Amino acid sequence: MHKLSILVLAFSFVASRSAAAQAPVQTMPVPIIGVGGGISIPAGGFAKDRQPGFNLDAMVEFRTPSEPLGLRGEVLYQYFGKDQNAPNATTANTVAFLVNVVYHAPKSQVRPYLIGGMGLYHISDNGNNAGFNVGTGVSIPLTGMGAYAEARVHFALAQGPSFVTVPITFGITF
Numbered sequence: 001m002h003k004l005s006i007l008v009l010a011f012s013f014v015a016s017r018s019a020a021a022q023a024p025v026q027t028m029p030v031p032i033i034g035v036g037g038g039i040s041i042p043a044g045g046f047a048k049d050r051q052p053g054f055n056l057d058a059m060v061e062f063r064t065p066s067e068p069l070g071l072r073g074e075v076l077y078q079y080f081g082k083d084q085n086a087p088n089a090t091t092a093n094t095v096a097f098l099v100n101v102v103y104h105a106p107k108s109q110v111r112p113y114l115i116g117g118m119g120l121y122h123i124s125d126n127g128n129n130a131g132f133n134v135g136t137g138v139s140i141p142l143t144g145m146g147a148y149a150e151a152r153v154h155f156a157l158a159q160g161p162s163f164v165t166v167p168i169t170f171g172i173t174f
Contacts, residue, residue: 029062032109036171045161049089051081055167070102078165094123098133101154111139121156123163132155146173
């Protein structure tokens with residue numbers, strides 16, 4: 001009887017390991033929600049009358065954990081102070097609605113990534129404009145959440161001086 005119970009125990013262990021090995025690979029995209037903020041630096045013609053300011057970012061990214069490519073939707077707010085030395089300078093802010101493709105480096109705990117996409121930029125003194133962005137970042141897994149840091153360049157196709165900003169953002173993901 002003792003040999004029979006050892007045999008049953010061994011069989012159940014092998015069967016459970018075999019079933020676990022045959023578990024389906026997750027193919028549904030998992031939503032990753034994040035919020036962040038940081039410094040925004042004006043560049044191009046837009047920088048002539050503006051000082052660096054800040055940015056706030058909210059995003060949701062859909063990516064299958066086993067794949068390096070993801071799709072991210074974002075809302076980005078940026079504020080820029082006026083240059084005290086420019087006679088007609090004003091403060092400015094932007095709100096951007098963006099869709100980006102994200103490429104995460106595979107097989108790494110701290111995962112560098114490349115990001116780029118396009119969207120609609122509402123510039124306080126220049127209305128709505130199409131634009132695009134490109135940049136790089138790093139995501140860091142934490143217990144129950146994650147962190148990220150990234151730097152990007154945003155170009156809005158605005159009339160007048162070129163609208164270029166460089167937000168450097170730090171955030172958390174859930």
